[in-house]
Amino acid sequence: MRVAIIGAGISGLALAYYLQKLGVPYDLLEASEYAGGNIRTITLQDFILELGPNALQKSPELHQLLHELKLQDQVMPVAANAHSRFVLRDGNLHKLPDSAASLLSNTAFSWQAKRRFLQEKDTPAADVPNETVSHFFGRRFGKEITAYVLNPFATDYCGGDPEKLLVSKALPKLKELETKYGSVLKGLARKQINWHDSFSFVNGMSTLPNAIAAKLIALHLNHCVEMITRGHGKYILSCSTPSETDTQEYDFLVLALPAHQAADLLQFTFPGLAAALLNVNYPPLAVVHSVYNREDVRHPLKGFGAWHAKAETTLTTGSIWNSSLYDGRCRPHEVLFTTFVDQFEVNGTVKVDRQELLAKVNQELCSRYQICSEKPVFEHLYLWKQGMPQFDLFIEDAHQMAAELEQQQVFISANWQAGVSVADCIRHAKELAHKIKLKRSGELNNL
Ligand SMILES: Cc1cc2nc3c(=O)[nH]c(=O)nc-3n(C[C@H](O)[C@H](O)[C@H](O)COP(=O)(O)OP(=O)(O)OC[C@H]3O[C@@H](n4cnc5c(N)ncnc54)[C@H](O)[C@@H]3O)c2cc1C
Incomplete structure (x- = not known):
């Protein structure tokens, strides 16, 4: 058979x-x-570019598979100092807190937002039919942190619109934590999930x-x-x-x-x-790679990358700082960004003016990361006409x-x-x- x-x-x-x-x-x-x-990894000039995934999360099956394929010595974990995520708020990049203590001292969020976030542990569980990801986060963590952190996280993780994605389907593990432990934060603490366990390979995905x-x-x-x-x-x-x-x-x-x-x-x-x-639904997604000379970029780029909330009305939904994550993605005197764009004129077919899109991405990167060169030394655009399933x-x-x-x-x-x-x-x-x-x-x- x-x-x-x-x-x-x-x-x-x-x-x-x-x-x-x-x-x-x-x-x-x-x-x-x-x-x-x-x-899909492509190598162009001296650059290793990912058209799809940039970081894989370790799981028991993947761990076992890497072992069976004898790939352990090819695995390249995210650099130790590159785990921090940043969010864009009022045009500025803010490092996300990685503990309750650093949340309290964080200047990106109001006191009300921080209190509401920490109250999640005492917020009763609820079963809302067809609940969207955005509604779930808002109900549990409050509007401000949802708008600037959790919704952009969901867009990045699921490749879609958190106001349409169903939490039970798009992020079932988070919904399960609420159901099982009465709180996402309590559940995460019990499960001891290691968010830092991401990796790629020496020669790419x-x-x-x-x-x-x-x-x-x-x-x-x-x-x-x-x-x-x-x-x-x-x-x-x-x-x-x-x-x-x-x-x-x-x-x-x-x-x-x-x-x-x-x-x-x-x-x-x-x-x-x-x-x-x-x-x-498979909304389109553009992936833009931009390389600049390190000395032209004033931002230190010490982190994984940045998420951009819808409220910031940027064209781009976020950037990954590849050269901070993994060695060898570009030459040592350069930095490599991978930036995502999900807003297109879609009318039966996907229309994109490549030059215009590249120019806009460059403009946003230059203002956000204090880049003083007019153009990147290298840029590349790949369009997924049908990106990820919603x-x-x-x-x-x-x-x-x-x-x-x-x-x-x-x-x-x-x-x-x-x-x-x-x-x-x-x-x-x-x-x-x-x-x-x-x-x-x-x-x-x-x-
Ligand atoms: C831009 C982007 C970034 C991503 N980032 C991450 C990330 O960081 N981490 C992560 O874990 N995941 C990420 N993902 C998601 C992940 O890469 C995909 O969900 C996963 O690779 C999909 O695999 P698949 O085999 O289900 O489908 P696909 O990769 O779509 O494979 C389907 C295959 O079917 C073939 N095919 C189609 N029609 C036919 C036919 N008629 N006959 C024969 N073959 C056919 C296609 O050629 C293709 O090879 C990302 C995805 C994208 C697009």
């Missing part, structure tokens, strides 16, 4: 890896010429997908699945390769690709799910219908199901591999 996995982003790669370990035959079909999907891909015996790059049909209880996949069109039959089907791309493939076989998948009300139907299809041996291993972080995609893929193995052997037939 064969398994087809469509898409070799981290979700599909991890699933193939775990199935292979369990001895389950599979084919992993990837449309493009490289594996990794959203995880693509190290991870490349290492998994190198282990796989049935990864087929340049294999774009064009159509899925059904016949004699099998899934028939038509696949285009550079030289031919290939047709293969499978017993199990795993969709490891973005919801809108899965929708195109399912419109004849499962039109209901296809329609629900088309409703999943865990808002529109995703609910897709989740529900996808769960029902498991009866018909169709499974999902993708960020729109698992959660957007790479760690979540890997955890979900591992669980799914075990589920498929059991289903194949008939032990889970009644599920």
Whole structure:
């Protein structure tokens, strides 16, 4: 009984890896010429640039995977002095407090905001139907800290609008802390979550997908699945390769690709799910890399980066200070920023004037970081026309219908199901591999 996995982003790669370990035959079909999907490092001139993730959060599965892939000596933790986050308030950058004591002495927030934040421990838990992330934070921590810290954090972490994202779907672990411990702060203290456990790799994030891909015996790059049909209880996949069109039959089907791309493939076989998948929102996201000479930047950049609240009406939602996080991202006399922009004129197609956008980003960086050169020494723009899936009300139907299809041996291993972080995609893929193995052997037939 064969398994087809469509898409070799981290979700599909991890699933193939775990199935292979369990001895389950599979084919992993990837449309493009490289594996990794959203995880993409490019090296241009002397710069190592991330088009997707910049920092991974350690999880038990990821830890184990790094060990199995023998990647430990490639891991590059965030520099010890670069963990602090900054927020923009009234045009100035303020370092975020990292303890209750430093919160009290912080000048960025009013006394009322600090008191309200600390009162979270005594704020009763509540179950609000379809509660958004922003509402949840506001209810628990007050409006000011929500507007300037927590909403920008959610935009960064989930790649979306906290006023639309559902807390139960986008940040389920925080909601669970409220439910279980009566307070997010109490829960965080009990769980002892280490927010400083982020890392990359010496040669960038693509190290991870490349290492998994190198282990796989049935990864087929340049294999774009064009159509899925059904016949004699099998899934028939038509696949285009550079030289031919290939047709293969499978017993199990795993969709490891973005919801809108899965929708195109399912419109004849499962039109209901296809329609629900088309409703999943993927707002566009631009990633701008800017390199300046260190001596031209007056800000010390001692930290991870900065979040920008909506109230600051900036074009950019935040910047990561890559050269502070990891060595070797640019030359020693330079600094590298990665800046995110999520405001576009979207009218059926995404319209971006690249030169205008780069000029505006440069303008904002120059005023924020007291940069005295007119232009960066290097700049690069990458546009994700469809960035990250939004865990808002529109995703609910897709989740529900996808769960029902498991009866018909169709499974999902993708960020729109698992959660957007790479760690979540890997955890979900591992669980799914075990589920498929059991289903194949008939032990889970009644599920
Ligand atoms: C700008 C950005 C920054 C991010 N930052 C972070 C971060 O710092 N930390 C973090 O943990 N996460 C981050 N993420 C999220 C994380 O990178 C993604 O959620 C995750 O990589 C998605 O993996 P996936 O395999 O589910 O999907 P994808 O990466 O989208 O992979 C899907 C694959 O399917 C293939 N495919 C599509 N159609 C077909 C077809 N018809 N036939 C065959 N193949 C097909 C595609 O080519 C692609 O390779 C970021 C994402 C983005 C975009």
